[in-house]
Amino acid sequence: xxxxxxxxxxLVKIYQTGGLPVxxxxxxxxxxxxxxxxxxxxxxxxxKSTFIHMLGGLETRTSGEIWLDGxxxxxxxxxxxxxxxxxxxxxxxxxxxxxxxxxxxDNVELPALLGGVxxxxxxxxxxxxxxxxxxxxxxxxxxxxxxxxEQQRVALARALANHPRLLLADEPTGNLDxxxxxxxxxxxxxxxxxxxxIVLVTHDARVASMADRVVSLLDGQIVDDGAIPRTRRRPxxxxxxxxxxHG
Amino acid sequence: xxxxxxxxxxxxxxHGYELKQALxxxxxxxxxxxxxxxxxxxxxxxxxxxxxxxxxxxxxxRPNKKVYYLTAAGREALETWVDEPTEGPRVRDEFFMKxxxxxxxxxxxxxxxxxRQRRHYLSLMRDLDAxxxxxxxxxxxxxxxxxxxxxxxxxDLDWLQRCQEDLAL
Numbered sequence: 001x002x003x004x005x006x007x008x009x010x011l012v013k014i015y016q017t018g019g020l021p022v023x024x025x026x027x028x029x030x031x032x033x034x035x036x037x038x039x040x041x042x043x044x045x046x047x048k049s050t051f052i053h054m055l056g057g058l059e060t061r062t063s064g065e066i067w068l069d070g071x072x073x074x075x076x077x078x079x080x081x082x083x084x085x086x087x088x089x090x091x092x093x094x095x096x097x098x099x100x101x102x103x104x105x106d107n108v109e110l111p112a113l114l115g116g117v118x119x120x121x122x123x124x125x126x127x128x129x130x131x132x133x134x135x136x137x138x139x140x141x142x143x144x145x146x147x148x149x150e151q152q153r154v155a156l157a158r159a160l161a162n163h164p165r166l167l168l169a170d171e172p173t174g175n176l177d178x179x180x181x182x183x184x185x186x187x188x189x190x191x192x193x194x195x196x197x198i199v200l201v202t203h204d205a206r207v208a209s210m211a212d213r214v215v216s217l218l219d220g221q222i223v224d225d226g227a228i229p230r231t232r233r234r235p236x237x238x239x240x241x242x243x244x245x246h247g
Numbered sequence: 248x249x250x251x252x253x254x255x256x257x258x259x260x261x262h263g264y265e266l267k268q269a270l271x272x273x274x275x276x277x278x279x280x281x282x283x284x285x286x287x288x289x290x291x292x293x294x295x296x297x298x299x300x301x302x303x304x305x306x307x308x309r310p311n312k313k314v315y316y317l318t319a320a321g322r323e324a325l326e327t328w329v330d331e332p333t334e335g336p337r338v339r340d341e342f343f344m345k346x347x348x349x350x351x352x353x354x355x356x357x358x359x360x361x362x363r364q365r366r367h368y369l370s371l372m373r374d375l376d377a378x379x380x381x382x383x384x385x386x387x388x389x390x391x392x393x394x395x396x397x398x399x400x401x402x403d404l405d406w407l408q409r410c411q412e413d414l415a416l
Contacts, residue, residue, distance in 0.1 A: 042408070043408050043412050205401045206372060206401075209376060214369060216365065227366075228373060231371060
């Protein structure tokens, strides 16, 4: 059996705010295989953001284990996590988090350069990614000159710069209108078809419906985990059974 | 379907099959295509109510076809329809009935019902996405209809989550 890209065992996070322990994640087990696309859904306060942040080492776990690509990660120091992320994990946030005083091109090249590839390789990868995202012309722009959708595509390019084993995203379309959402979705679908392993948190049904598998959290625990079924279809051409306008 | 047919006839007289085609072309494949029988039954009722009138048009080497015209009463009915606000969202929801009532009988538990329904909504969303992909980008009407269905589905999903939080534990 292949080594899973993600393996979390009995993962727990308890916040200690003002002396009162507040459990956010209460014993989650999750295994993600290479090439899988997993969407995590759940109401606010269900622990989904905390969970994905722990998977990326952006938040420490209270107990339990995290294994990324066969390597134990939960015991790493902050700098150990930084190295692991550079090598294996791309992260996309709701609010893009681009470096404001660097160009789009530099934002995308930075992780590759930090990861130790040559400037020429970093540039080639950046040119390829921006080309795929339809952003070649924006390479010299500052992030603030871009629309929200463009900034999120740049953030996605940056996350993919180092060919990460795992792409993590926290509400990647949470701050986008429906047109920009479509662009980001198209790209996610594309990298997934190329074999990218993706775990993302979303409340957006369009994003979740692209996943192979949906994990639902409630109150810090998994209450459902499974594939999205295929609907029964009428013969091709008549999709009238898909849309039923209520009213 | 009565009033959409009146609206099409207000534009120009047409026979039944032309009306069917006009609906399909305008609204695209997301629209549940009416069958021709339904259209003729509806036209017959509209005629009886005095909203349309039919005229036989001779065709060479084919049976006559009936072309329908809008009457003054038909135009008035159409104007009333256009001027009225349209009904808001439904309050009768079949899934909600199931969710509330089924556990009382011991047939099913709510957590399982919500989870199954969520997966089903997501698969419908996937179909809508595929439909949008297949739709001619120039057909704004068809794409807006699909987007509307997607937004309804998102609202259904958000509501499902609320049901799970409040009822399923």
